[in-house]
Structure formats: structure tokens, C-alpha cells
Amino acid sequence: MASEQHDTARVYRGAARTGRGRARRVVTLFVLLSLSGACAQDPRKQTRQELQTLSSWAATLHLLGEAWLERSVPSRYAQQTLHEARQTLQEEAQTIRQSSSIPADARAALIGHAQQLDRLAGGLSEEVQTGDPTDTPQVLTQVAQEQQALADLARGVGAR
Amino acid sequence: MKKMMELALGIVTSVGGFLEIGSITTAAQGGAIFGFKLVWAVLLGGLCVAFLVEQSGRLAAVSGHTIPDAIRERFGFNYYLFLLAVLALVTLLVLGSEIGGVCVALEMATGVRFQWWALAVALLMWLIIWKGTFSVVEYGTSILGLVTLCFVAGAVVLHPPWKQVAAGAVPTLPSHDRLRYWFIAVSILGASVSPYLMFFYSAGAVEDEWKEDYVAVNRFIAGTGMGFGTLISVAVLVVAALVFLPRGIQVDHYSQLGLILRDAFGAWGFWLVVASLFVACLGAAMEVTLELAYMVAQGFGWNWSENQPPKEEARFSLTYTAFIVLGALLVAVGIDPLRLTIFSMALTAATLPVAIVPFLFFMNDSDYVGEHTNSWFSNVVVVAIIGLAFVLAVVTIPLEIFGGG
Incomplete structure (x- = not known):
């Protein structure tokens, strides 16, 4: 059970690292979309x-x-x-x-x-x-x- | 005989306790703006919740673990803390919405503004939870909650075009306000597939001392109870579509809900709405409060049981007391209950993946569920629900901004 937990944690950390850059781009896109939405009705x-x-x-x-x-x-x-x-x-x-x-x-x-x-x-x-x-x-x-x-x-x- | 009684009581509980402020509001808004077009969202939400509730009940009955307890054990304390932080915040907003719903019912009945009722409602909830047992909280409010069947009666009395209602079970896009359509669809799903419902159900199974031989009972209760409960939500949508849509009334404010059953029942309609809102929201508010306290106490390994006197589980009792105060404060400061509800339902949808992903692990781990692991079909359904949950998590915030209207 302990090793399974360790593996799960490692998988999450790896996924988090590779996904971080993509997540940042998605957040930036949301912010830009929100701002453009707010400015141009x-x-x-x-x-x-x-x-x-x-x-x-x-x-x-x-x-x-x-x-x-x-x-x-x-x-x-x-x-x-x-x-x-x-x-x-x-x-x-x-x-x-x-x-x-x-x-x-x-x-x-x-x-x-x-x-x-x-x-x-x-x-x-x-x-x-x-x-x-x-x-x-x-x-x-x-x-x-x-x-x-x-x-x-x-x-x-x-x-x- | 005992199991038959529990079966009946379980179904009554699921039916009477199904509606809460989120499902009433989102279904009414959906029906008022888009007619029967969002029936599919209510059905999909009901189907997802029936599957997840069955699995949380099975986990509790076979392993004796509640979900937070199992999450801490299987995924470690850090993941549990992360889940606690995310879900506690969102569930606190849901609690505020439910308390707001009770206060709005009292405002409709008395004309006194909802904020003024917040502390009185908090005190009532606290007294029931403090003095009562799990059965009082769960069965008492759910049996009274059968009043919400008035929406089903209302839908039948108003003679809806059943073919069109049935056609709404298949998703179709409206010709107008598409962003708002998707936002309400997401909110309906968020209101249905609330993590608190699954967490509360698993805690209830442990409180009621379910064992492995309750697996079949659990399956029947989850399927039948949630099925009938979903029908009540569909009925709210149908009534709103028949009463509000032709007149062009969108549900912009809770006070408009007071008119929803007028065409079906005349003067009785108003009081049925008030009673439904009061009982459904009070029941849900107490369940959400207990679920928050369970989530904290089970994760930290404290004593927890609604059936024990408070002095034997001081930290558990203090936790629910604190959450009641915080939830009531959200209402007492005057936050609009309708906006709070819509916002919290959308956020619930956004947080679904963190609560649902663990199911896939537990329900395939024989250390937890023994021979009652998921069939391939159940796994496909859970994976589909997780996929849906991820989509909802990604689209909720943009829809909140562009479609929340």
C-alpha cells in the first residue's frame, strides 16, 4: 500500500510538472478572454x-x-x-x-x-x-x- | 423485515431529500429560459449521482470506510488536505446557499428580509443537530421533504406536452443565448453531482452500521431513490417551462419562484412552494453542515458520529458549530442567495474531478471492497463521469464570465 501511494504521488508530481506550462497558457487565455469580454460588449x-x-x-x-x-x-x-x-x-x-x-x-x-x-x-x-x-x-x-x-x-x- | 423497512426509508429519504436550493433554482432557470431543452442535463446529473452514490454506499458497507477516511488512507494526508481545502471552501458556499434558501422561504411567508432570519435559522439547525440523532436529521427532514412532490403533481396538473418533454432528454442547442444555455446546463450538473451528497451518503451508511449484506439494499436505494428524486427536478423544470417561459419570466430573483405553482394550485401553490423551499433547504443545510464536519473529523481521525452526545466528540461538534456560524454569516451580510447559489453550483462543477477520481481507485481495490469491485460497465461509467467532470472543470469559469448573465 505504501509503495502504491509513493507511485501515485510520483505520477501526480510528474503530471503537474509537464502540465504546469500548459496550465499557465490556459489561465492566461482565460484572463485575456475575460478582459476582452469585459471591455468590448x-x-x-x-x-x-x-x-x-x-x-x-x-x-x-x-x-x-x-x-x-x-x-x-x-x-x-x-x-x-x-x-x-x-x-x-x-x-x-x-x-x-x-x-x-x-x-x-x-x-x-x-x-x-x-x-x-x-x-x-x-x-x-x-x-x-x-x-x-x-x-x-x-x-x-x-x-x-x-x-x-x-x-x-x-x-x-x-x-x- | 428490518431491511425492508430500511429499504423503504432509504427510498423515502432519497426522494424527500433530493431537492435542495441548487436543484430547484437551476431547474427553474433552465425551464424558464429554455423550456424542456435542458431535461437531458437533469437526467444526466441524476444518472451520474445514482452511480456515484451507489459506489460510495458500497465502499462504506463493505470496507466500513467513509470517503474522506479512505482518501486519507489510500492517497495520503497531503491529497486529503488539498481535497479538504478545495471542497470545504466550495461546500461552505453551498451551505450559505441552503441557509439562504430557508431564509428566503421565511421572507416569502412573513415579508421580513431574508438577512434577518440567518441567525435564527442557524440556531434552529444547530439545535436539531446538537440535540438530535442522525435519524432525526436524515429521516425527519426527508419525510417532511416529500412535500416537494407537489412539483410532480403540479407538472401533471398543467398537462405538459409529454412528447416535447421526452424530446428534451436528447441534447439540442437553442437558437439563442447558447452560452447561457451551457452555463445553466453546467450549473444543473453541479447541483446534481455534488460531492457533499456522496460524502454524506457514505457517512450515513457507516452511521447506520451497514455491512456487506447491505450491498443489494444500497444498490436499490441509490437507483430507485435517486431516480425518483431526479423526476422531481425534471418536474420543477417542466413547471417552470409551462408557467414562466410563455410569459417571458426569467428567474432573476427568488421571489419570482413564489408564483411557480400558482397556475396549478391557485392559493395553495404559493404555500406549497414556501414549504418545499423551507423543508428542502433546511434538510440540505443540515446535511451539508454534517458533511463538512464529517469530512474534517474523518480525515483527522477524530471521534465523529451524529448519534453520540456532543460531549463525547467535542471537536466534531465544535466543527459543525463553526461551519453553521460561517454559513449563516454569508447570508446575514446580505449576499444575494440566488447569485450565491448559481455561483456555488458552478464552482461545485469545477471541483468535481478532485472528488470523483479517487472512486476509480477504491472501487477496483479488493482491499477496500473485497469481491464487490466495479464491473467493467461501472468503470466505464465512472471514467465517463470523470471525463465529464474534467470538461465541466475547464469550461465552468469561462461560462461563469460569459454566460452567467
Whole structure:
């Protein structure tokens, strides 16, 4: 058993020595790829990513609003999720504003949608807080309009 | 009769204890973004884990060795220390994710932010482990974990196109977001083939005093239990594909998971998700904690057993206490549990080779497994899993950078 252990250790050491140079090249390649990836974002890809995030949260707002109207989810959960949605949408607006790789016209449109969705989430949040769903269907209609607008924009940039 | 009971209990444990935060999150993300296209990744992960768990159980039953113990003996203390350093770090992140999952379930139920629950959850875990026995930790949470079968019921209620689900068992590339597709596939595999599961299973076999005559029982439990468990993961993916994909909801935040069973069960759906998340993550968090303590204690040759009073194994008890505190701190400082989960699952995939390669040696060494050495087929499967593990280790970091989205 002891000699087997010794042999195993020797094999590992040998493999480590010959593999060290190759490993160093692979690590260097990863670092270079990472840096190039970080520096040169494809404008269409980034626009698509931001659109997907906004569309995802718009759909979440819609489903959550419907579920809350049906009393399928508790108000505490709805309130917390709306808080998360607003926080994410505000962060997204900030990210889009600071992004130099998204074309200016697309940037303005995306920021507008993020802000509008944030406002609608705020409206829903107030209704959940007061427990009065009177205006909720109207807010949900507006959310659906936003979803449609985002889908149209996505088709424009060739997203799925 | 005793063995039949253990067989039934073993299968229930494997089924009820299969889901954890990583498998729920990665399957839900996969289904939400790529529909049924990643069913193959869940199945492949389940198949790999069934083979590896069977072998770790066989090793423990025949040799009486747990995996860390056998690694130290067969490969020497230096390799054991290297493995301990790598796996302890990654498993600690997994522990943080599981504690985060319990806290998120409590946040969904109460509206109180998840960070505030971290220390309370840590205390609950510590009390159960401190006061309870191995059976309480393993069987208690796994039996409660049967609530996760709600995902299977949900998938059936929603009437998925079964042909398309079955077609997902064959890998096909999507037309969009290919890097993200591969990143989620790797994360699904990382969530399934967790070294902690194998290490915990082998320690459990020793705790339950399995002997050589348990080899057949072990094989049945590993195959059937992991098979059914994998079906639950597939069900999570299917439900996400049916509920989230048509609406365009990606799982960007845990709170979105609260809506996943709404179409299937209405108001009950929300509470079933909360209960599933709470029980599955609590069970997994305790298993991960014990596995970390086992890994340290077994390697250093300390007394270890969840069935002994803490005063008889002070170092083992101190180790799990320390890991619980560290895991809870990751959550208490406010690290996003979803990001922590995805990151830790990808890192788990990257560390798989160091944990899996030793299997090939043990399972062909008659000093350890006597006449129960691997058949040529089992060896081919282990070599294939090791090959897969190396590929995952190489591609994980670039995918984390480019596909993590």
C-alpha cells in the first residue's frame, strides 16, 4: 500500500510538472478572454439582455398583480416582491444610463420603459399596502401595454 | 423485515431529500429560459449521482470506510488536505446557499428580509443537530421533504406536452443565448453531482452500521431513490417551462419562484412552494453542515458520529458549530442567495474531478471492497463521469464570465 501511494504521488508530481506550462497558457487565455469580454460588449447583445430583464420583470408584475387580485398570494409577499421589482428596475435604469455600448436611441427607450415599469410597480405597491384593488385591473392593463412595447422593441433588435 | 423497512426509508429519504436550493433554482432557470431543452442535463446529473452514490454506499458497507477516511488512507494526508481545502471552501458556499434558501422561504411567508432570519435559522439547525440523532436529521427532514412532490403533481396538473418533454432528454442547442444555455446546463450538473451528497451518503451508511449484506439494499436505494428524486427536478423544470417561459419570466430573483405553482394550485401553490423551499433547504443545510464536519473529523481521525452526545466528540461538534456560524454569516451580510447559489453550483462543477477520481481507485481495490469491485460497465461509467467532470472543470469559469448573465 505504501509503495502504491509513493507511485501515485510520483505520477501526480510528474503530471503537474509537464502540465504546469500548459496550465499557465490556459489561465492566461482565460484572463485575456475575460478582459476582452469585459471591455468590448456587443451593443445588440447588451440591448437584448436589458430587454429580457425588463420584459421578465414586466411579466412578473403582471402575474403577481393577477395572483394578488385573486388572493392567491399574501399581501406581504406581494409587497416584498414589488419592492424587489422596483429596486431591480431602478438599478437597470442606472445600468442602461451608464452603458456606452447601447446606442443612444435604444438607451433612451429602455430607460423610459424601466422608469414606467417602476412607476406601475409603485402604483401596485400602494394598492397592496392599502388593500384596495379598485385600480389594479387598470394598472395591469398598463403593464400589459408595456410588455407589448418591450416585445416590439425586442423584435427590432432581433431578440427571440 | 428490518431491511425492508430500511429499504423503504432509504427510498423515502432519497426522494424527500433530493431537492435542495441548487436543484430547484437551476431547474427553474433552465425551464424558464429554455423550456424542456435542458431535461437531458437533469437526467444526466441524476444518472451520474445514482452511480456515484451507489459506489460510495458500497465502499462504506463493505470496507466500513467513509470517503474522506479512505482518501486519507489510500492517497495520503497531503491529497486529503488539498481535497479538504478545495471542497470545504466550495461546500461552505453551498451551505450559505441552503441557509439562504430557508431564509428566503421565511421572507416569502412573513415579508421580513431574508438577512434577518440567518441567525435564527442557524440556531434552529444547530439545535436539531446538537440535540438530535442522525435519524432525526436524515429521516425527519426527508419525510417532511416529500412535500416537494407537489412539483410532480403540479407538472401533471398543467398537462405538459409529454412528447416535447421526452424530446428534451436528447441534447439540442437553442437558437439563442447558447452560452447561457451551457452555463445553466453546467450549473444543473453541479447541483446534481455534488460531492457533499456522496460524502454524506457514505457517512450515513457507516452511521447506520451497514455491512456487506447491505450491498443489494444500497444498490436499490441509490437507483430507485435517486431516480425518483431526479423526476422531481425534471418536474420543477417542466413547471417552470409551462408557467414562466410563455410569459417571458426569467428567474432573476427568488421571489419570482413564489408564483411557480400558482397556475396549478391557485392559493395553495404559493404555500406549497414556501414549504418545499423551507423543508428542502433546511434538510440540505443540515446535511451539508454534517458533511463538512464529517469530512474534517474523518480525515483527522477524530471521534465523529451524529448519534453520540456532543460531549463525547467535542471537536466534531465544535466543527459543525463553526461551519453553521460561517454559513449563516454569508447570508446575514446580505449576499444575494440566488447569485450565491448559481455561483456555488458552478464552482461545485469545477471541483468535481478532485472528488470523483479517487472512486476509480477504491472501487477496483479488493482491499477496500473485497469481491464487490466495479464491473467493467461501472468503470466505464465512472471514467465517463470523470471525463465529464474534467470538461465541466475547464469550461465552468469561462461560462461563469460569459454566460452567467
